[in-house]
Structures are given as C-alpha cells and as structure tokens.
Amino acid sequence: MSKYKLFLLRHGEGAWNKENRFCSWVDQKLSKDGVKEAQDCGRLLKEQGYKFDLVFTSILSRSIQTAWLVLEAMGQEWVPVVKSWRLNERHYGSLIGLNRAEMALQHGEEKVKLWRRSYDITPPPIDESHPYFLEIYNDRRYTTCDVPKENLPRAESLKEVLDRLLPYWGSTVVPEIRKGRTVLISAHGNSCRALLKYLEGISDKDIASVTLPTGIPVLLELDENLKPVKPRQLLGDQAKIQAAIRKVEDQGKAKPST
Numbered sequence: 001m002s003k004y005k006l007f008l009l010r011h012g013e014g015a016w017n018k019e020n021r022f023c024s025w026v027d028q029k030l031s032k033d034g035v036k037e038a039q040d041c042g043r044l045l046k047e048q049g050y051k052f053d054l055v056f057t058s059i060l061s062r063s064i065q066t067a068w069l070v071l072e073a074m075g076q077e078w079v080p081v082v083k084s085w086r087l088n089e090r091h092y093g094s095l096i097g098l099n100r101a102e103m104a105l106q107h108g109e110e111k112v113k114l115w116r117r118s119y120d121i122t123p124p125p126i127d128e129s130h131p132y133f134l135e136i137y138n139d140r141r142y143t144t145c146d147v148p149k150e151n152l153p154r155a156e157s158l159k160e161v162l163d164r165l166l167p168y169w170g171s172t173v174v175p176e177i178r179k180g181r182t183v184l185i186s187a188h189g190n191s192c193r194a195l196l197k198y199l200e201g202i203s204d205k206d207i208a209s210v211t212l213p214t215g216i217p218v219l220l221e222l223d224e225n226l227k228p229v230k231p232r233q234l235l236g237d238q239a240k241i242q243a244a245i246r247k248v249e250d251q252g253k254a255k256p257s258t
C-alpha cells in the first residue's frame with residue numbers, strides 16, 4: 001500500500017544543456033526555456049493538488065533556481081529548502097565543458113554512451129590544468145561541505161554518485177519522509193538516476209536506459225519500507241515527455257558543432 005509520496009525533479013534546462021556541453025559541477029543558470037519548464041512544472045503540480053513540506057536541492061544554482069520557481073508557481077514559497085553537495089550532479093571530471101556531439105565524433109558514440117550511462121565507469125579526472133578547475137574548487141560553496149575540499153571528487157561514475165548520496169538520503173531525507181512530510185528533491189539527471197536505481201532496485205545494466213528529461217516531475221509512491229509500490233510516474237503530457245527523453249538520448253550522437 002502506498003504510504004508516502006516522493007517527488008524527484010531534474011532541474012529545468014540549463015544554459016549548457018542547450019549548448020550540449022557536459023555541465024556537471026560548473027554552476028550554470030537556467031536558460032529562458034529552463035525557467036519556463038520549472039514554472040510549468042510548478043503549475044502542473046499545483047493543478048494536480050500536490051503540496052510540499054520540504055525541498056532538498058544540490059548546491060548548484062540550476063537546481064536551487066528550479067526549486068524556487070516551482071514553489072513560486074505553486075504559491076508555496078515558504079516551504080523550507082535544504083541544500084547539500086551530496087545531491088550535486090555527477091562530477092564528469094575532464095569531460096566538463098566538452099560538447100557531447102563533438103566527443104562522439106572524436107571518440108565514437110559508444111564511448112560517449114559508456115561515459116554518460118554506464119554504472120561504474122569513471123571518466124578521466126579533472127586536474128589543475130583544466131579550464132574549469134579553479135572555477136569549481138575555488139568556489140566558496142565547496143568550503144561548506146561535510147568533507148574537506150581536498151576530499152571532494154575529481155570525477156565520478158554513477159556508482160560513486162550513489163555512494164556519496166546514500167548517506168545523506170539515509171540520515172537527512174528518510175527521517176523527514178518517515179515523519180509524513182511530502183518531499184521534493186530538485187536535483188540533476190544523474191543524482192536523480194542514482195537515487196531511482198537504489199529505490200527501484202534497477203540493475204547496473206538496466207540503469208543505462210533510464211533517461212530523465214529536464215523539468216519533468218517524477219512521482220514515486222512508496223510503502224512503509226520506502227519501496228515503490230508502483231512504477232514511477234513522469235507527470236505531464238506523455239508524448240512531450242517521450243520526445244524530451246529522446247532529445248536527451250540524442251545529445252550523444254555524433255555531429256559537428258555549428
């Protein structure tokens with residue numbers, strides 16, 4: 001029997017989603033379309049009568065901005081928003097900033113698919129010579145984490161995302177759900193995929209074909225042990241959602257940049 005409702009949301013489209021670049025820990029804001037996606041998401045949730053008690057976000061602006069826009073559109077701006085680096089997007093290492101379609105041209109679509117969707121392959125790590133290294137590691141937000149800056153990741157597989165996310169899920173999110181609070185997690189494609197893998201018991205192989213489009217809320221209905229009692233529901237127009245999923249998948253197809 002369904003006891004709890006949990007909502008997962010990949011932020012609205014970010015500036016680098018539009019440019020098809022690996023964004024990861026670079027702090028890009030939402031694009032104009034991304035702002036609209038977040039507002040539409042909030043309107044849809046309001047129309048369907050949902051009410052949140054608590055929102056969790058990463059410490060990247062695109063997930064925070066999305067949470068704010070959703071709450072504003074729902075008229076629930078007062079709902080507390082709690083942030084943690086543990087919900088950040090997967091750290092894409094040295095791939096950060098690169099264009100997926102160009103990478104597919106250079107390395108082949110299969111390789112890009114492995115980098116993006118395999119469960120336990122870690123991309124090459126970022127180092128000091130990378131153009132975005134200082135922007136990321138000199139950012140004040142990373143002095144607020146519950147691990148010293150030197151121990152923050154330099155690249156992550158999806159498995160490593162789950163390893164850093166699960167302690168937070170267990171210690172901070174689960175107790176709130178168990179108190180009966182309706183929680184929204186406004187995060188990223190891969191931090192949400194990692195959590196979905198865990199909650200739904202998806203195999204290492206099958207998680208490769210789970211794709212989350214931007215700005216689409218995912219509703220999970222959970223039993224008293226926080227196990228899903230029915231398949232996840234992606235809320236909204238199903239034809240549009242399928243088209244948005246295909247668009248994310250096609251980002252890894254080889255294409256010279258224009």
Ligand SMILES: O=C(O)[C@@H](COP(=O)(O)O)OP(=O)(O)O
Binds near residue numbers: 189
């Ligand atoms: O880091 C990024 O560019 C995307 C995910 O990229 P893919 O895994 O889909 O390549 O993350 P998000 O837009 O959800 O923050």
